[in-house]
Amino acid sequence: MSIFDIIGPIMIGPSSSHTAGAVRLGLAARAIIGGQVSRADITLHGSFAETYRGHGTDIALVAGLLGMSPDDERIPNAMEIAREQGLRIAFHTGDLGDVHPNTAQIELVSPKGTKRTVRGASVGGGSILVTKIDQFTVDFTGENHALVVSYKDQPGIIAKITSLLAAENVNIAAMRVSREAKHSKALAIIELDQPAPQKSIAKISQVPSVDTVIVLPPHIHGRGGMIHDNNIHCRTR
Amino acid sequence: MTITSIAELVETASSHDLTIGALVRKLEAEETGLSISQLDEKMKKRLEVMRDSVARGLQGMHSKSGLTGGDALRMAEALSRGTLINAESLNSAMAYALAVAEVNAAMGRIVAAPTAGSCGILPGVLLSVGEILDASDASLIEALFTAGAVGAVVARSSTLAGAAAGCQAECGTAAAMAAAAVAQLAEGSPHQCANAVAFAFKGLLGLVCDPVAGLVEVPCIKRNAICVAVALAAANMALAGIESVIPADEVIETMGLVGRELPASLRETALGGLAATPTGKKLATELLSHE
Numbered sequence: 001m002s003i004f005d006i007i008g009p010i011m012i013g014p015s016s017s018h019t020a021g022a023v024r025l026g027l028a029a030r031a032i033i034g035g036q037v038s039r040a041d042i043t044l045h046g047s048f049a050e051t052y053r054g055h056g057t058d059i060a061l062v063a064g065l066l067g068m069s070p071d072d073e074r075i076p077n078a079m080e081i082a083r084e085q086g087l088r089i090a091f092h093t094g095d096l097g098d099v100h101p102n103t104a105q106i107e108l109v110s111p112k113g114t115k116r117t118v119r120g121a122s123v124g125g126g127s128i129l130v131t132k133i134d135q136f137t138v139d140f141t142g143e144n145h146a147l148v149v150s151y152k153d154q155p156g157i158i159a160k161i162t163s164l165l166a167a168e169n170v171n172i173a174a175m176r177v178s179r180e181a182k183h184s185k186a187l188a189i190i191e192l193d194q195p196a197p198q199k200s201i202a203k204i205s206q207v208p209s210v211d212t213v214i215v216l217p218p219h220i221h222g223r224g225g226m227i228h229d230n231n232i233h234c235r236t237r
Numbered sequence: 238m239t240i241t242s243i244a245e246l247v248e249t250a251s252s253h254d255l256t257i258g259a260l261v262r263k264l265e266a267e268e269t270g271l272s273i274s275q276l277d278e279k280m281k282k283r284l285e286v287m288r289d290s291v292a293r294g295l296q297g298m299h300s301k302s303g304l305t306g307g308d309a310l311r312m313a314e315a316l317s318r319g320t321l322i323n324a325e326s327l328n329s330a331m332a333y334a335l336a337v338a339e340v341n342a343a344m345g346r347i348v349a350a351p352t353a354g355s356c357g358i359l360p361g362v363l364l365s366v367g368e369i370l371d372a373s374d375a376s377l378i379e380a381l382f383t384a385g386a387v388g389a390v391v392a393r394s395s396t397l398a399g400a401a402a403g404c405q406a407e408c409g410t411a412a413a414m415a416a417a418a419v420a421q422l423a424e425g426s427p428h429q430c431a432n433a434v435a436f437a438f439k440g441l442l443g444l445v446c447d448p449v450a451g452l453v454e455v456p457c458i459k460r461n462a463i464c465v466a467v468a469l470a471a472a473n474m475a476l477a478g479i480e481s482v483i484p485a486d487e488v489i490e491t492m493g494l495v496g497r498e499l500p501a502s503l504r505e506t507a508l509g510g511l512a513a514t515p516t517g518k519k520l521a522t523e524l525l526s527h528e
Contacts, residue, residue, distance in 0.1 A: 006388035013341030
């Protein structure tokens with residue numbers, strides 16, 4: 001544990017779980033759709049649903065969707081900034097089932113019309129866990145470099161992707177693969193020790209039956225440091 | 238930080254003739270590969286945010302819920318009018334702690350130390366004592382490393398979460414961190430810093446987490462100011478050479494054990510304590526009906 005985890009993070013109050021963690025969930029959702037967001041439907045569950053107004057959880061989620069970091073002093077004005085930028089947002093409270101009490105589900109639409117659903121929980125101290133992308137169950141913290149690869153389930157796809165990474169000496173820290181059904185839509189979350197070079201991303205996007213490759217920067221969970229759009233690459237075949 | 242106990246901190250620091258702060262900064266440099274000056278720069282940023290949050294809070298900040306705000310200004314005005322009982326650094330430390338806690342409640346920028354709910358205590362104590370001692374930024378930064386080391390040991394051997402062990406884990410730890418930091422700032426030995434940690438926790442063992450309407454406002458903001466007094470008392474007893482009969486590490490462990498024995502209603506669920514008073518419940522209902 002770093003001393004700076006104790007004296008820190010620098011953040012906008014009032015709550016590390018309900019405010020700083022919520023900003024990070026918004027940032028994670030923004031990264032997963034590949035940057036700009038034009039519409040967001042957000043469902044708040046449990047403690048998030050009960051206390052979101054008092055803790056500014058709603059404002060914090062929107063700030064994250066706009067790309068603000070947890071210490072950005074514009075966070076209290078995130079709703080107005082979203083309106084100015086034409087980001088349309090709706091909030092709902094609801095029961096998402098047997099999930100962490102601080103869970104939010106964010107349905108996003110990008111300016112190009114891409115739709116994605118991201119579900120995540122703020123698990124304490126500002127840390128987050130992304131638990132679902134679209135219909136797929138996932139489990140990652142956003143602390144590492146990661147690739148989110150959508151593809152059609154077939155033998156050998158994962159082997160191709162991992163060998164393309166290995167060829168560039170990129171080490172895989174963790175990986176989770178899920179699919180709708182055999183030979184149907186699938187999603188791989190590949191957490192990496194090093195950033196994947198542009199070259200390997202391009203090659204992975206060209207693997208037959210790979211639909212999209214999204215590159216997530218590390219430290220979505222991170223301390224400070226705005227995630228810039230140029231750190232997020234989205235490639236569609 | 239690889240050190241797991243206060244005893245180890247004291248022993249290692251003393252044997253190398255370092256302050257606890259200088260020792261953990263050296264260890265952090267070895268672990269991260271960052272230089273001492275890079276680490277100092279990083280901590281200085283935090284010191285600056287702490288100062289800014291004090292200054293902002295003293296102007297008078299109010300939370301969105303309307304439950305709290307303006308008390309830091311009230312305290313500072315009374316202090317400058319001379320209507321308070323003279324308690325030297327305590328009064329300004331309380332005003333500063335209120336200021337930072339009010340900035341936090343009003344969605345301003347703060348440094349979690351160790352949590353957002355307890356963010357007023359360390360800057361309150363450190364900055365006011367720093368002014369009285371005319372301390373340099375370098376010594377304040379070193380004291381912040383000491384505070385961080387204490388918090389890191391508590392996180393390892395106990396917990397920092399109010400939901401796990403009540404407010405003693407948040408404001409209690411913050412008070413212990415602040416006590417050790419100012420004991421060092423006043424040139425106390427590492428051993429005296431450890432005693433300051435023990436005293437602060439002893440004064441706050443069993444402190445419950447009972448936020449009205451679940452918000453980080455009532456009683457959190459005032460508890461930050463009260464814990465400042467505990468931290469200063471703990472530091473001064475340690476500097477006087479008073480020994481803790483129970484060693485700091487055992488006190489810290491006890492905090493965690495006591496926390497586990499607290500009923501869930503008193504661990505950040507807003508179901509017990511002040512949250513369950515007639516006024517607390519009424520305020521919660523009013524706030525919810527606004528939504």
